[in-house]
Structures are given as C-alpha cells and as structure tokens.
Amino acid sequence: MKDSAKNNKSGNIRKMFKSISGRYDLLNTLITFGRDKSWRKYVVKEACLKQGSLILDAGTGTGNILQEALLVYNGIRAFGADFTIEMMLAGKEREERISWCCADALNLPFAGSVFDAVTSGYLIRNVTDISRAFIEQVRTVKPGGRIVCLETSPPPQNLLRPFILLYLKFIIPMLGLIFAGNRNAYRYLTSSTESFKTPEQLSILMRDAGLSDIRIKLFMFGTIAVLSGTRP
Helix, strand or coil: CCCHHHHHHHHHHHHHHHHHHHCHHHHHHHCCCCCHHHHHHHHHHHCCCCCCCCEEEECCCHHHHHHHHHHHHCCCCEEEEEEEEEHHHHHCCCCCEEEEEECCCCCCCCCCCEEEEEEECCHHHCCCCCHHHHHHHHHHEEEEEEEEEEECCCCCCCCCCCHHHHHHHHHHHHHHHHHCCHHHHHHHHHHHHHHCCCCHHHHHHHHHHHCEEEEEEEHHHHHHHEEEEEEE
C-alpha cells in the first residue's frame, strides 16, 4: 500500500471511530449479544499477568480490555494507546487508573522490553501494516512477555456462513444506524471482517514478528479469534 493510501485509510478510520465513540461500547455489546465481555476476560487470562505487571493495550479505544484487567489485578499498571482521542476520553470517564497515550500502533512511543504483556482488541484489522504492528508490540514487550490479539475472523465455510453474512451485511449496519446514527461505519466494520485474514494467516505474521508458542482460540461460530504468543 502506498504512503498516500495508508494516510487516507488512517485518517478515515480515525474519523469513523471519532463519530461513534459515544456509542461504541453499547454497539459492541448489542452486536455480540453481550459475549464481548467474556472474550476480554479470556484476553486478560492469556496475558498471564501478576501483581505489579505492566500491561499495554494498543489501539485501546475506550480501554475495555484494561478495565477488565484492572478488575482482576489491582496491583498492575495499565497503559492504553490509541490515535483517536475521543475514544480514550469516553473510556477515561469510567476508568482513571489507566495511563492514556495518543499514539499510532505502528510507532509506539515506548522503549523496548518495557511491558509484561501487550494486548489489542480489533486493532489489527484496522492498521495499514499488520506486520509492523506486531513487530512494534514484540519490541515493547519483555522477553518472556505475552502478546494477545483479539480480532474478528472471516466467517468459516460451513452451513452457518449465509446466516452470518446476512447478520454482518444487514443487521449490524442497521443497529449502527439506530443506536449510533452511522450506518456506514458499521458497514465498514462488517466488510473488513469478511475480507480480513484468517486466524491461521495472522498466526504466521505473529511468528514472523518474533513470537513463539502461538495459540488460537475461536469464539462465536468462528467469527472471533484470540491469538496469543510469547516473546522468546
């Protein structure tokens, strides 16, 4: 992808998330039938935190993954990085223990080998360079630290696929229009799911970025994936 195209995509995504920041969490809960919380719990479990751990959530949005981590581990230090200020402001109203940072996931403003875990939720689908995003996460995590990625996955080729596609293409954009006043944003979110890489393809990119012991866990009929790996 050329630099101009990358800049256009980044700018459009930032505007899109700005426009839905006030209703983003509500729509996530509605769209996933409330299952999104259990996926975040699994992400926190896979991060293998302990008292005193430093965790970074890249592309943190409203900080939901970090909020889940703070419910379990009072003694951790939580850092959230996102390039959409409005999303972080919406999260800050609910959780002030997070250290918020406006930053691009492709150029994280942290020294190397700082964090015990780096997580992300629905970030990788939206970046302009997936490999670069994983390389940055690996750079900032300590040796032995964990990288955990929560992402959407293209609907699998099975009997449920037509019904899943119907839900993605029509029901979710309709919910976006009703509850966030933005049908187009949720059309993008669903179309990017359908055309996104498979969990297996993502696992290869994670391995190429330097991770080992990569694990994949699927949820919601195979449309949600949590991938985790360790920096050697």
